[in-house]
Amino acid sequence: MRLLSQWLNDDHMQQRGTGQAQAPNQPPVADQDGSAAIEVVDLVKLYKTTHAVDDISFRIARGSITGLLGGNGAGKTTTIAMIMGLVLPTSGRVSVLGAKIPEQRYDVLGRMNFESPYVDMPMRLTVRQNLTIFGRLYAVKQLRERIDQLATDLDLKEFLDRSNGKLSAGQKTRVALAKALINEPDLLLLDEPTASLDPDTADWVRQHLETYRKTHNATILLASHNMLEVERLCDRVIIMKRGKIQDDDSPERIMARYNRDTLEEVFLDVARGRLREGTS
C-alpha cells in the first residue's frame, strides 16, 4: 500500500505541477452502450521475475459492489493501480466506463475516485483546505456547498477547520472518504475503507457506501481484509492468490462451494491451499 500512496502522490503532483487539471467534467466517453464499469482482459504485470498479476480477466457491472480479496502480496493493489492507469500492464487490456486505460484515462478520471487510509493528505492543511484542493482538481461546481454537505453527511463539522495532522486515525478515514466522494464519482475504488475505524463508525461508513451506491447507481470495487465487511457489502467477490484469480462469484455461492458458513473460513481455505468442494 505504501507503493500505491507513492504512485498517487506522484500523480497528483504531476497534475498540479503541469498546471493542468485533469479535464474532469468532460463529456462522458461512449459508455451509453451498456459497457461494463470495469473490464479487465488477460491482464499481466511482471516485475522482473515476480508475477504480481498473472493473466486475470473480469468484467464489473455498473451499480455493483465487488470485493477484491487475497492475502498479502496477492496482487490486489497492483490490479487497482492498473485500473487507475497508475501502473502500466506488461500485457492485457483495461477499460473503465468505456475508456481505454491508460490511453483515455483523462476522459474518465473525473468520474472516478479512490480512497485508502494509507494515502495521507497534506498534514498542515485543514480538512476544509484539503477538500477544497481536491474539489478544485475535480472542478466541482458549488464546491463550498458540496463540502458543507459532505461535512454533514460524514460528521466532519467538528474538525473541518483542524489541520489533517491533528486528526485521529478514524477521523482521517472519514475525511479520506469525503475526498473520495467530492466529485460524486460513478466509480469508487476503495482500499480497506473501514481500516482503523471502531465497529460503530465502520458500520456507519458501510451504510453510507451502500446508500451512495443506491442513490448514484455507483460502482464500487473494494480491496478488504475484513471478511464480514465483504459479506455484508458485496454482491460479488473476486479472490486472488499469487496474482491469479482463485474464485469469482457471489459471497453466498462461494461459501456454498467451499461448504463454509463464513468468507473468513473460505479465505483460510484458499490461503492454506485447501480445495473447494467438487475440485480434485
Ligand SMILES: Nc1ncnc2c1ncn2[C@@H]1O[C@H](COP(=O)(O)OP(=O)(O)OP(=O)(O)O)[C@@H](O)[C@H]1O
Ligand atoms: N513496484 C514493485 N516492484 C517489484 N515488485 C512489486 C512492486 N509492486 C508490487 N510488487 C510485488 O507484486 C506482488 C503483488 O503486490 P500487491 O501490492 O499488488 O499485493 P496486495 O494483494 O495488494 O498485497 P497487500 O494485501 O499486502 O497490500 C507482491 O509480491 C509484491 O512484492
